[in-house]
């Protein structure tokens with residue numbers, strides 16, 4: 379199957395500089411100066427040359443913060459000396475906001491000392507101009523900087539559209555159909571794997587590891603006997619996904635470990651705690667299917683990172699993997715897409731169930747959007763699965779950092795994930811118990 383390019387994109391973030399339409403001004407500007415008369419002079423200089431500009435005024439840095447978080451802005455012109463929050467601190471804050479990394483920020487001041495200019499440059503200023511600037515020079519600097527960012531944003535969006543979706547590993551769906559039957563046909567499952575030599579080799583390698591076998595395993599039938607159906611299935615799914623996604627740059631072992639651990643934890647919760655947390659559908663026939671889907675969701679929840687790694691030269695997969703907060707905002711701010719949206723697009727093209735795609739699409743969100751209530755997708759399992767993916771990511775970060783119990787970080791996590799906590803009927807006491815249970819499970823799994 380030929381590789382598909384991305385047809386759609388769901389960035390979900392406002393551009394640093396939105397492309398102008400006929401109704402809106404070409405340049406949305408914010409000017410900040412503590413002196414009303416200085417602001418008046420600046421505005422008249424701007425309007426003298428740029429009639430299609432909309433200028434908002436602020437008398438200190440905190441007012442600029444307010445304007446930036448509530449409305450559109452293409453460029454900020456700010457003095458340095460201001461009450462409450464000065465120009466330097468404002469600039470520093472702007473550069474710390476994932477969505478404002480590209481926002482042009484011009485310092486407009488009477489200070490012309492080299493140290494003042496250097497400080498502004500170090501903080502990421504776009505341009506530095508003195509208050510004696512002519513209207514023409516000022517207008518040119520505004521136009522040039524805004525247009526430059528617009529071009530850059532367009533290029534980044536084009537890059538996102540050209541991201542290739544690797545072909546679906548067919549075997550995952552075929553295996554899924556067989557394994558979810560009440561009485562799976564082992565011969566059929568083995569035959570499916572046998573068709574793929576690379577996959578067979580990988581499964582044999584796992585079966586021959588000291589972890590599973592002390593004697594040499596030389597046939598795939600024997601590998602199935604040694605591993606057991608569940609482990610055999612897990613190995614095949616993981617290997618096929620690694621094969622499908624691994625065509626580009628090297629993906630770190632940490633990434634696969636994170637994905638594996640998430641899948642194991644999600645499956646563990648589904649199996650052991652499913653009914654307690656209302657996680658599992660009450661129909662017994664559906665339980666196995668749901669557990670398999672839960673495993674797949676955990677395994678694939680961050681696979682969008684591999685697509686990003688393959689496309690963007692400076693994408694640091696391990697940095698994003700360790701980031702606890704605002705991952706999506708940082709990715710959107712820098713790449714105009716994020717690993718959740720990309721994964722959902724890819725998995726939908728692969729034909730995976732909507733439940734899996736949507737749980738992954740929102741796995742860093744504060745909640746699952748209510749729109750699903752009207753889309754016919756069963757919201758209950760979706761919300762449960764989404765909650766457990768988030769919980770699993772938290773447990774992994776604690777486990778890998780060898781942190782066992784810290785009530786404060788538990789509380790912080792619970793506050794930030796209030797929706798997931800309530801979805802799983804978890805209170806902080808129950809979270810602590812669950813954490814211990816999962817740590818025990820992971821340690822046992824490692825010792826096995």
Ligand SMILES: [Fe+2]
Nearest residue numbers: 679680741742
């Ligand atoms: Fe993620």
Ligand SMILES: [Fe+2]
Nearest residue numbers: 640679680771
């Ligand atoms: Fe993750």
